[in-house]
Amino acid sequence: MSVITKGKVSDVDKLKDIAKKVRINILHMLTKAGSGHTGGSLSAVDVAVAIYFSRMNFNPDDPYWKDRDRFILSKGHAAPLLYAIMAEAGYFPIDVLNNLRKIESPLQGHPCCKSLPGIEVSTGSLGQGLSVANGMALGLRLDNNPARVYCIMGDGEIQEGQVWEAAMTAAHYKIDNLCAVVDSNGLQIDGPVQKVMGIAPIHDKWSAFGWHVIDVDGHNMKDILGALDASEKTKGRPTVLIANTTKGKGVSFFEDKVEYHGITPTPEEYEKAVKEIHNG
Amino acid sequence: MGERENKGQEARGKGQEERKPKATRDEYGEVLLELGKKRSDIVVLDADLSSSTKTGKFAKAFPDRFFNMGIAEQDMIGTAAGLSLAGKVPFASTFAVFETGRAWDQIRLTVCYSNTNVKLVATHGGITVGEDGASHQALEDISLMRSLPNMTVIVPADATETASVINTVSEYKGPVYVRLGRAKVPYVMPDDYRFRIGNAFTFHVGKDVNIIAAGITVATAIKAAEILKKDGIDTGVINMSTIKPLDEKTLLSVARSSKLIITAEEHSIIGGLGGAVCEFLSENHPVPVKRIGIRDTFGCSGNPDDLLKIHGLTPEDMVRTVRKAISLI
Numbered sequence A: 001m002s003v004i005t006k007g008k009v010s011d012v013d014k015l016k017d018i019a020k021k022v023r024i025n026i027l028h029m030l031t032k033a034g035s036g037h038t039g040g041s042l043s044a045v046d047v048a049v050a051i052y053f054s055r056m057n058f059n060p061d062d063p064y065w066k067d068r069d070r071f072i073l074s075k076g077h078a079a080p081l082l083y084a085i086m087a088e089a090g091y092f093p094i095d096v097l098n099n100l101r102k103i104e105s106p107l108q109g110h111p112c113c114k115s116l117p118g119i120e121v122s123t124g125s126l127g128q129g130l131s132v133a134n135g136m137a138l139g140l141r142l143d144n145n146p147a148r149v150y151c152i153m154g155d156g157e158i159q160e161g162q163v164w165e166a167a168m169t170a171a172h173y174k175i176d177n178l179c180a181v182v183d184s185n186g187l188q189i190d191g192p193v194q195k196v197m198g199i200a201p202i203h204d205k206w207s208a209f210g211w212h213v214i215d216v217d218g219h220n221m222k223d224i225l226g227a228l229d230a231s232e233k234t235k236g237r238p239t240v241l242i243a244n245t246t247k248g249k250g251v252s253f254f255e256d257k258v259e260y261h262g263i264t265p266t267p268e269e270y271e272k273a274v275k276e277i278h279n280g
Numbered sequence B: 001m002g003e004r005e006n007k008g009q010e011a012r013g014k015g016q017e018e019r020k021p022k023a024t025r026d027e028y029g030e031v032l033l034e035l036g037k038k039r040s041d042i043v044v045l046d047a048d049l050s051s052s053t054k055t056g057k058f059a060k061a062f063p064d065r066f067f068n069m070g071i072a073e074q075d076m077i078g079t080a081a082g083l084s085l086a087g088k089v090p091f092a093s094t095f096a097v098f099e100t101g102r103a104w105d106q107i108r109l110t111v112c113y114s115n116t117n118v119k120l121v122a123t124h125g126g127i128t129v130g131e132d133g134a135s136h137q138a139l140e141d142i143s144l145m146r147s148l149p150n151m152t153v154i155v156p157a158d159a160t161e162t163a164s165v166i167n168t169v170s171e172y173k174g175p176v177y178v179r180l181g182r183a184k185v186p187y188v189m190p191d192d193y194r195f196r197i198g199n200a201f202t203f204h205v206g207k208d209v210n211i212i213a214a215g216i217t218v219a220t221a222i223k224a225a226e227i228l229k230k231d232g233i234d235t236g237v238i239n240m241s242t243i244k245p246l247d248e249k250t251l252l253s254v255a256r257s258s259k260l261i262i263t264a265e266e267h268s269i270i271g272g273l274g275g276a277v278c279e280f281l282s283e284n285h286p287v288p289v290k291r292i293g294i295r296d297t298f299g300c301s302g303n304p305d306d307l308l309k310i311h312g313l314t315p316e317d318m319v320r321t322v323r324k325a326i327s328l329i
């Protein structure tokens, strides 16, 4: 059994290299697919890579292994990020990425747990992942299973009321085997989050809901690892990382652009983007 | 479809008439408690209605396996899905309106699409909720649940069936919606009845007309059939407690043996049992069908008996409807 153990990749440079590869694979599959969500996939890469490759126990040969740590991509439109990570982790051959969004592909437009083992729960309708993460964490706790649960949300996503229901639940039930992340890239579909429907102050809101809140530079690997360490040590309450990120991160001409939420690269843009990422 | 051991049993089960009516939610509370004693993987969630849904009994006995989610149905469904993904068998309960309406998208994504092992057991289905009025009377819940892929939809007729249903679904893997009621209902099923998913229970096959009922309307149909029999109208009664998957085999054979089918439910005539029966028969064995139910309207306050009267759901109403329907064919 090829269990990938905790701390397998603790080297910051190695994690950065994985992040580069993941970014390139995201762009590759989006270019091939011709549709999908570019900006929000790129903004969460560094946090997701840090969680998956520096923390999580999992086994691609036994995706339902009961002691695995769980990862829920609540912002399901960032599916390409999840697929690039799973390919890197060995859940499926890399060429499967060519089939993103194609008919009968396991790589559905939004993550589907029934078409791709290793995905914990189907997402895509925003605001639901944290509730599921709570349930998993409660179930693991009932079994005295030390596995941890991770859940990544968007900053627009936290406008959903259910997120705050779940925020209450996690604090009420003192769920400390859970680490949530808000990918705070400041943008959603119709514009800047603060303009569409203000959610500031994010930190204070989560704090008021009883969470241990850690602000983190979402593109600084060292910073992220430090925050993940702190979350593991936090007992009696849940932890949320407010990851300050840039939408489209890694590709200058996508960065911080509202329109690149749901636009994919042209083949020319792809070539340019790959060069930037290699040099970045 | 499995064997149909229940088929062909005539009339009501022995001794049932002497027993005092009991609300299906009361039976649920008791059965859940017993299940909790036997199985440590059973967990229960409620949304601040555990005294009404009767999950409170389980909560008291197993506080570590009971999660009150507060008045937050959407979160309750997601949490239940998460618990099931961690290997638990969650029963999530609240009133049918809130369970299916408030949290429909959550049920769709994290229960049905994710095909998780979540048991949605809602109480306060139908108009017999009574005095609380329309906001609390679920008349569309079956329709909402039935349209979801992977979902099984069950409406028990009495306490006996409820017990069997709850035990059965606790062992079945996959999403289930069970609709229970607030008001007391008479016992109609035999003592030794065993529910099977997708198997209707045939009280009697009528040569003239057959009533396909579910929930409280089963007892109503039995009474109506007795009245009609005196008039020489041979009326069959079938308890179609599993509304999805429909017992197509039984339905087909009943439709072949009489010239008229009546459906009866404490639910909108749109999308529920009547809808399901019409969909199937129109494609497979077109026969006239008359749907008895709530006629595309909201409920209102009142005691359950008065509400049944104004919505035409008493045995006498049913008799009138059957006679009229016969006269039209």
Ligand SMILES: Cc1ncc(C[n+]2csc(CCOP(=O)(O)OP(=O)(O)O)c2C)c(N)n1
Residues within 6 Å of the ligand: A039, A040, A041, A043, A075, A077, A124, A125, A126, A127, A153, A154, A155, A156, A157, A158, A183, A185, A187, A188, A189, A247, A261
């Ligand atoms: C319930 C729901 N409503 C609307 C959408 C459509 N939608 C997809 S992505 C998105 C914006 C998300 O913004 P954010 O959470 O900030 O994500 P990110 O910026 O990381 O891409 C919207 C509205 C959805 N998927 N789910």
Ligand SMILES: [Mg+2]
Residues within 6 Å of the ligand: A154, A155, A156, A183, A184, A185, A186, A187, A188, A193
């Ligand atoms: Mg955003």
